[in-house]
Amino acid sequence: MGKVILVTLLIVLLVRSFFLESFSVSSAQMEMTLLRGDKILINKTAYGIRMPVTLLSIPFTFDKIFGIKSYSTALQAPYKRIFARGVDRGDIVLFNNPLETDKPLDKRSLLLSRCVALPGDSMRVENGLFIINGRSYSGCPNTAEEYSFKASAKKELDDIAKELQISIPVGTVRGDSVITHLSKYDAFVLNESLSDSLTLVPCKKDTLKSHTFLIPFKGKIIDLNESSLVVYKQIILQEQEGKDVKIEGGELLIDDIRQVDYTFEDSYYWMLSDNSIHSTDSRSIGFIPFSSIVGKASLIWHSSDENGTRPERCFSSIK
Template sequence: MMDMCGFLKSYKRNHYKGMAFIQKKKEREEDGKKKKSAFREWVDAVAFAVVAATIIRWLLLEAFTIPTPSMEGTLLVNDFLFVSKIHYGPRTPKTPLQVPLTHQKIWGTDVPSYLDWLELPSYRLPGLSEVKRDDVVVFNFMNEFQYPTDLKTNYIKRCVGMPNDVIEVRDKQVYVDGKKAKNPEHMQFLYIIDTKQQLSERIVEQYSLERQLAEAGSRPYQVVGQQYRYYLHLEPGVAKKLEALSFVTKVTRRDVQKGRSVSNIFPSAELGWNQDWYGPIKIPAEGMIIQLSKENLIKYGSTIVNFEGLENPELKEGKLFIAGKPVDSYTFTQNYYFMMGDNRDNSLDSRFEGFVPADHVVGKALFIWLSVNNYGGLGDRIRWSRIFSGID
């Protein structure tokens, strides 16, 4: 009996010791969790935010700013917009060794933001749709060969020509397959405005000319005889309103004559084209076969060499060589698009830079979330009417 009592007392002592040990262990673990420093918590929060933002930026949406007037008056300088990656499908990165949330360089420096030690093939994941005619599209600038495709400078233009379309410009009007294309609602051209007096502040504000005149310098006009001459990019409707003003003597759209060759026109000045009289030229499509005649080499040779991913392509002796062997015909491996700015006389677009390859397409412009007028007064610095407006 005494042995049994001793056993029970010993069991209880050991039991309580064991429970105390477990309780102290739990308290130590909780203390360890509680003792995580504020700095550690801050680092964890920042790391989570960076990872989440990187995934959203790659997969869904990315913020862009309009730096140039090539899409005015549809998009204005310092419009801030969101671009959808999911519409056309996000691309896998070519250079995975990159500082998160950067593009070509680390913020505020000239230091590259990526390492080219490892480059992977880029693939496009499934999207909601294909690129469509009249979409406002962000794409990588084609002729910037020092960067991987997805890190080239971003451009934004309107898609006016699809794969297999025959594109042509006649007297500034775009034609697709011989038919007039739809013009953007706020399309602009360059006009020469002759006036008896300088444009007043009221007129400048009424027609939103502040940026153009400010960028033209301290004297934004030429003196021609007794008149003032302004060069302004305007919508045709605005040009007509200015022409009706009593002090305006003449309004002339600045046109380039048919047959006048421009040296930097795509694909070659040999064709005698310019920005107002361009084409006709067929836009390459995946699977399209062409015979490599002299004319087709002029039209398509640079596109094949630069964007088709071939092994050692060369243009020499009036022929195309692939891996050292001459070829008489060629089958395109991807789709291409023809992009133009809505400000038709102030846009570096496909008329000068060539077809946009499908693998250079970034995404579709969705809506403006902020718009800032650098030349506005304190009260109208923000263009409130443009906030959360869609892009057509």
């Protein structure tokens, strides 16, 4: 009996480490595509298998047990991925937060977002809008955005929404307007029924206003100047961790040697959450390195809320 239990645990650990892992959605970041209470399967082979970095860790535990770390950094393996394949545009991806450089790569907090720009793409951020390769990014129909409507139109809008079986969340009153959040599809349907009733509230969470830049890829060489250092400073600091890196007077110095250009050591992606109101994604943490990517969200295997199981969402694919 003991052997059976041990073998079973080893198989589960192997599958969880290299092939499939369950992830519980606990935030509104990907609403309306993924809801709080969804339990999803992450395909860890979708982009190649990332080998463990932290070798001394207690299996099946969170990063801390009773406030004490469940892993040790005494034995660390270099980053390695076998059968590597790039992320596809539109994939919903689970990745480690690249800004948590005080933790090992595979022990950083996990985030879930949609990949909207690939290595080599041209990106422009302007007044909260994203223009990728010359085309405005509008998101998927489930993308949640903030909309405003006149308080005087609330009853008429509520009546139409009830008729169309659309739920309008309780909003925040600002002057004579009400601010609420809806999916792009629901907002479109409501506006078709009651012309121009809803107005999109632009997202203010952009970090690189009115600036065009390239999504870097491994081996890409860029000239260094004040402008490029502003855009890629975070990447350079992360890639050159452990070295003496300084940016002085618009110049980059690595171990006191002035650099006139820079070659990227990893490929990067731009991730945006479907819910722009409640999100931690590239708007706030910047470029996402390929090394940080864990896998692809592929299936909702269970879903529940305060009212119990949501059977219509169980065993449904993720798009």
